[in-house]
Amino acid sequence: MIPEVIHIMEYILYIYLSVSVGYIVLFSAASHFFKQKKYPDAPVLQRFIILVPAYKEDAVIHACVTSVLRQTYPAELYNLIVISDHMRPETNASLRKERISLIELHEKESSKAKALRIAAETITNQTYDYVLILDADNLISPCYLQELNKATSQGIKAIQTHRKAKNMNTDIALLDAAIEEMNNSIFRKGHIRLGFSSALTGSGMAFDFRWFVRNIIHTHSTGEDKELEELLLRQGIHIEYIDTLETLDEKVRQPDALRNQRRRWIASQLFLALKMGRNLPTALAEGNGDYLLKTLQAFIAPRSILLGLIGFFSCILCIFSPVSSIKWWILLILLNGALYLAIPPNMRYKYMSRILRQTPYFVIIMLLNLFHLKGMAQKFNHTQHG
Structure with a gap:
């Protein structure tokens, strides 16, 4: 009886992990057929307000501000607000x-969502067309707003730009950069190619001004970008992705920073999964494909955990049940192949050996993070930059 129960549990777990792997394989493959839309020069210039939340970001904030103020875009058509929280x-x-x-903020309990809510209150009665959200460690090119204006002039209400690493000076930073590019391939290019919305990723995000000030008040967790994404999809608003417009982002350099960052992200994903699960019946009734896909994405296991669990069962069953292990090895091969394809070719050829060296460590810390998630979705955990 006990072996039969174990066998049934193995199959249930296998089905769940197969769905997760299938999701990654499908959108990783689709990303290779992604073609960036070409937006024509816009005769009308939009007015932009740029928000930069900065919690203890003394080391990097000036570089960010400089990159924003050197825009070729007319200076009278954009303004920059820095939300300084506990800076010197x-x-x-x-x-x-x-x-x-x-x-200036001196909050006892800080968070990016709170900083954005407070900033939104100060601009509610002002006249802008779009809000651009950057992190304090971001850098943008001089033609950034000029290119963004081409897309916003087409009436697109939500845009995610290509967030790209500005540093790969340690193996951990390189791994973080590779993971970012995997996300760009699977959850942005792959999604767009198959007609779905892009995922948001925290910065380099542009929103219709009126929509933003009405909806930012509903964000309260440390995953404010995921909450904004859920609100957009629930309202049937498509999120576009511009792969050619790069927002340079600082990657974490140290193992502890990576562990804390990913623990917060897992907690945010679980928080989002529970929230979206409650709205699933409405999305089904309305035929909201974007929302249904995002709900599925929220419930699939992170890739590092997939690698750890599938690799573990492949090895264990190879010893105790070689025939049963075959399906697990196939799943592991498919997962590794999809992740390999999701890394940009130039990064694969130049850095693959260094990425592979760090992968086992990353898998272990992600598995350990599963036991330390309590309260992380509401607990602000700052990533040190500079």
Whole structure:
């Protein structure tokens, strides 16, 4: 009786993990057929408000501000607001000398969502067309707003740009950069290619101004980008992805920073899964394909955990039940192949050996993170930059 129960449990787990792997394989393959839309030059120039939440970001905020203020876009058509939270007085003093608005926060409990909500309150009665959200460690090119304007002038209400690593100076940073590009392939290019919305990723995000000020008040977790994504999809608003418009983002350099960051992200995913699960009947009734796909994505296991679990069962069953292990080995091969294809060719050829060296460590810390998730979705955990 006990072996039969174990056998049934193995098959149930296999089916769940197969769905997760199938999702990754499908969208990784689709990403290779992605073609970026070409937006024509826009005769109308949109007005942009750029929000940069900055919690203890003294080391990087000036570089970010400089990259925003050197835009070729007409200066009178965009404004920059830095939301300074617990930054040093001398940093704030130097920022006041720039052509920006500065909001100083001294919150007992800080969060990016709270910073954005407070900033939104200050611009509610102002006239802008789009809101662009950047992180304090981001850098953008001088023609960034000019290119973004081409897309926004087409009436697109939500856009995710290509967030790309600005540093790969340690093996951990390189691994983080590779994971970012996998996400771009699977959850952005792959999604768009098959007619679904792009996933949001925290920065380099542009939203219709009126939509943003009405909806940012509903974000309260550490995964504010995922909450915004859920709100967009629930309202039937498509999220576009511009692969050619790069937002440079600093990758974590140290193992502890990577572990804490990913633990927060797993907790946010679980929080989102529970939230979206409750709205699933409505999405089904309305035929909201974007929302249904996002709900499925929220419930699939992270890729590192897939690698750990599938690899474990492949090896164990190879010893105790060689025939049963075959299906697990096939699943493991499919997963590895899809992840390999999701990494850009230039990164694969140049850095693959270094990425592979760090992968076992990353799988282990992600599995251990599963036991330390309590309260992480509401607990702000700052990633140090600079």
